[in-house]
Amino acid sequence: DAGITQSPRYKITETGRQVTLMCHQTWSHSYMFWYRQDLGHGLRLIYYSAAADITDKGEVPDGYVVSRSKTENFPLTLESATRSQTSVYFCASSEPFRDTTYEQYFGPGTRLTVT
Amino acid sequence: EDQVTQSPEALRLQEGESSSLNCSYTVSGLRGLFWYRQDPGKGPEFLFTLYSAGEEKEKERLKATLTKKESFLHITAPKPEDSATYLCAVQARTNAGKSTFGDGTTLTVKP
Numbered sequence: 001d002a003g004i005t006q007s008p009r010y011k012i013t014e015t016g017r018q019v020t021l022m023c024h025q026t027w028s029h030s031y032m033f034w035y036r037q038d039l040g041h042g043l044r045l046i047y048y049s050a051a052a053d054i055t056d057k058g059e060v061p062d063g064y065v066v067s068r069s070k071t072e073n074f075p076l077t078l079e080s081a082t083r084s085q086t087s088v089y090f091c092a093s094s095e096p097f098r099d100t101t102y103e104q105y106f107g108p109g110t111r112l113t114v115t
Numbered sequence: 116e117d118q119v120t121q122s123p124e125a126l127r128l129q130e131g132e133s134s135s136l137n138c139s140y141t142v143s144g145l146r147g148l149f150w151y152r153q154d155p156g157k158g159p160e161f162l163f164t165l166y167s168a169g170e171e172k173e174k175e176r177l178k179a180t181l182t183k184k185e186s187f188l189h190i191t192a193p194k195p196e197d198s199a200t201y202l203c204a205v206q207a208r209t210n211a212g213k214s215t216f217g218d219g220t221t222l223t224v225k226p
Contacts, residue, residue, distance in 0.1 A: 090158050103149055
């Protein structure tokens with residue numbers, strides 16, 4: 001499928017378990033992002049990546065780990081899930097164009113519940 | 116620190132009743148301001164990019180405008196299918212690739 005996909009779409013896990021959320025894009029965009037969206041809040045950036053093997057922290061990185069060995073994949077791992085990490089997670093990608101602004105293209109989201 | 120504040124949080128309109136959504140921002144050197152639409156249970160969808168004060172962009176019943184401190188999303192004669200959450204985001208020249216998002220305005224258009 002063309003575009004940006006996320007898996008799983010829904011996940012229920014227990015406190016303390018490790019969880020990995022997957023993100024795959026077919027456009028070969030250089031930038032990829034992970035956000036969380038909680039009720040009543042906008043999107044908060046967790047981590048982002050400017051290229052393969054280059055990642056950086058966003059606004060709320062604690063408790064999360066990312067890697068990017070291939071341009072098209074950007075998995076997000078919760079090393080030891082906590083109830084406060086219950087949220088909807090969105091992956092996004094973008095591509096610079098002539099050093100101008102970069103709009104982002106979002107995946108469908110993963111709804112994660114930590115019990 | 117870049118900041119984006121959207122108002123109102125929620126807006127209910129009758130079909131055909133025009134209105135505007137506001138996005139106030141502070142950013143150290145604006146590279147661009149974005150508007151996105153988000154339907155329930157889906158990811159945000161890109162609508163517009165505005166680069167400099169005075170610029171306007173239109174798409175169907177939506178028109179986005181930009182000043183040095185805020186942006187407006189004007190909705191003319193809205194229809195029920197325009198119901199969604201509208202997100203505003205800014206990107207600073209110093210934050211290549213990263214955007215700061217507002218909390219959004221949830222628009223409901225009643226038939």
